[in-house]
Amino acid sequence: xxxxxxxxxxxxxxxxxxxxxxxxxxxxxxxxxxxxxxxxxxxxxxxxxxxxxxxxxxx
Amino acid sequence: xxxxxxxxxxxxxxxxxxxxxxxxxxxxxxxxxxxxxxxxxxxxxxxxxxxxxxxxxxxxxxxxxxxxxxxxxxxxxxxxxxxxxxxxxxxxxxxxxxxxxxxxxxxxxxxxxxxxxxxxxxxxxxxxxxxxxxxxxxxxxxxxxxxxxxxxxxxxxxxxxxxxxxxxxxxxxxxxxxxxxxxxxxxxxxxxxxx
Numbered sequence: 001x002x003x004x005x006x007x008x009x010x011x012x013x014x015x016x017x018x019x020x021x022x023x024x025x026x027x028x029x030x031x032x033x034x035x036x037x038x039x040x041x042x043x044x045x046x047x048x049x050x051x052x053x054x055x056x057x058x059x
Numbered sequence: 060x061x062x063x064x065x066x067x068x069x070x071x072x073x074x075x076x077x078x079x080x081x082x083x084x085x086x087x088x089x090x091x092x093x094x095x096x097x098x099x100x101x102x103x104x105x106x107x108x109x110x111x112x113x114x115x116x117x118x119x120x121x122x123x124x125x126x127x128x129x130x131x132x133x134x135x136x137x138x139x140x141x142x143x144x145x146x147x148x149x150x151x152x153x154x155x156x157x158x159x160x161x162x163x164x165x166x167x168x169x170x171x172x173x174x175x176x177x178x179x180x181x182x183x184x185x186x187x188x189x190x191x192x193x194x195x196x197x198x199x200x201x202x203x204x205x206x207x208x209x210x211x212x213x214x215x216x217x218x219x220x221x222x223x224x225x226x227x228x229x230x231x232x233x234x235x236x237x238x239x240x241x242x243x244x245x246x247x248x249x250x251x252x253x254x
Contacts, residue, residue: 003161012232016213036168043239046175050188051207053179
């Protein structure tokens with residue numbers, strides 16, 4: 001099974017490049033069983049959203 | 060010919076430009092200079108812009124180039140070692156979230172954040188967010204902002220800053236993990252929400 005630490009690296013890279021098929025598959029399987037990494041992924045998505053909103057703010 | 064309406068329009072962007080430049084450059088004076096120069100260049104070509112959004116895109120493009128010039132200039136003078144230690148500290152803090160087998164430790168395991176959308180609507184959240192960005196080590200912040208604020212592809216970042224792709228990926232991961240931790244501690248953690 002993929003290690004959580006490696007999964008966090010893949011989840012970060014997924015924001016910068018399309019993951020390969022094998023990477024996607026292994027990550028998906030890992031996330032199925034790992035609530036901590038699922039939370040981490042949601043938080044990565046949130047960070048991207050927040051940085052976009054941050055720039056649009058005017059104060 | 061510059062009419063006062065256009066000048067007003069441009070000065071309206073100034074606070075946002077300053078915030079943007081300060082975060083990127085971590086230096087008030089350099090940020091002021093970059094914004095001033097960008098505004099001056101923008102005023103020279105303002106006739107070509109009919110719409111507000113086109114003008115805004117254009118003026119931020121100019122600012123972006125000024126910032127990149129400044130960073131390039133600085134990249135040649137800053138010693139790598141000066142920020143290596145801060146980066147190491149972040150990596151060690153991240154490592155402490157894991158057990159020896161590199162799976163999450165019970166204390167380190169990320170917990171879902173309660174209603175992040177609601178956070179985006181709160182002024183105090185943005186203060187925390189800004190502080191979290193400001194405390195990132197200089198190089199980590201620079202790479203993260205080039206990617207997320209300026210919209211560079213990682214290849215371009217690596218080329219500009221003379222880093223390997225692996226290096227870039229590691230730095231981006233470090234920045235994101237640090238921001239995640241900082242927001243958890245500063246906002247989403249139980250103690251952070253008591254306001």
